[in-house]
Amino acid sequence: MIIKATHPPVRILTIAGSDNSGGAGVQADIKTISALGGYAMSAITALTAQNTQGVAAVQLTPPEMVRAQMRAALEDIGVDAIKIGMLGDAFIAASVADVLHDVTAPIILDPVMVATSGDALLKDDAVQVLRSRLIPMARLITPNIPEAEALSGQKITNLRDQRAAAEALLSMGPKAVLIKGGHGDGDTLIDFLLWEKGEAVLESKRIETTSTHGTGCTLASALAVFLAQNLSLSDAVHLARRYVRGAIKNAPGFGAGHGPLDHGWINTGERL
Numbered sequence: 001m002i003i004k005a006t007h008p009p010v011r012i013l014t015i016a017g018s019d020n021s022g023g024a025g026v027q028a029d030i031k032t033i034s035a036l037g038g039y040a041m042s043a044i045t046a047l048t049a050q051n052t053q054g055v056a057a058v059q060l061t062p063p064e065m066v067r068a069q070m071r072a073a074l075e076d077i078g079v080d081a082i083k084i085g086m087l088g089d090a091f092i093a094a095s096v097a098d099v100l101h102d103v104t105a106p107i108i109l110d111p112v113m114v115a116t117s118g119d120a121l122l123k124d125d126a127v128q129v130l131r132s133r134l135i136p137m138a139r140l141i142t143p144n145i146p147e148a149e150a151l152s153g154q155k156i157t158n159l160r161d162q163r164a165a166a167e168a169l170l171s172m173g174p175k176a177v178l179i180k181g182g183h184g185d186g187d188t189l190i191d192f193l194l195w196e197k198g199e200a201v202l203e204s205k206r207i208e209t210t211s212t213h214g215t216g217c218t219l220a221s222a223l224a225v226f227l228a229q230n231l232s233l234s235d236a237v238h239l240a241r242r243y244v245r246g247a248i249k250n251a252p253g254f255g256a257g258h259g260p261l262d263h264g265w266i267n268t269g270e271r272l
Helices: 025-035 063-076 090-100 124-137 145-152 157-170 214-230 233-249
Strands: 010-020 037-051 054-058 083-084 107-109 176-179 188-197 198-205
Touching: 010 025, 010 063, 010 157, 010 214, 025 037, 025 214, 037 090, 054 198, 063 090, 083 090, 083 214, 090 124, 107 124, 107 214, 145 157, 157 176, 157 188, 188 233, 198 233, 214 233
Parallel strands: 010 037, 010 083, 083 107
Antiparallel strands: 037 054, 176 188, 188 198
């Protein structure tokens, strides 16, 4: 399938931290949204100093500035979908929830807690805000296994555990839950999708690579574009997974640690 941009392009607001090295966060979101034919806007929740080897420093954005960025985009350009990534602390998370309270566009929440390098990106006090205010707003939440464990209180060691954790998260109010299996064991990567009327087990062969910096950001942003384009949940998830796999396979190999993806690979004429 070849992705064709809509005219005018769907408008996507990403609310996330900045990754100065370009592999994750707002930078990865903008690259993904643009590559898939969307129009990207941003509200930056934090400045980070990081590269493929880790996060050296984090400076959170004042909550009032996060609100101001969001309102400036929403009140003028408008929005067709919203992607939420790194929030940093409870004050920023609450500010985001305040602004989005009456927004009807689909929200894709990637509950970023820890960077690929292992560095913490969410303070403990923000977890309750995620559970009580942001998760219930979401069209789809996309935790990885450690994030799903932290949010649901369920230990995940197999597919049955993934399903139990997804059920616990779905009971918090989102329309759908996608638990990503990249942190699991074995040669087969298993993602589990659950929504009110169904479920899907999504399997793919694990790609042996260190180029995994920003995979969660990239997946959530791709989902935001596809859902804004009115694809079904199932189609959006399948296409987003295929886009991320292509971006991993075509990664440039930069850096000495967990390297970035090639977000623009789809524009070389390759098919999803």
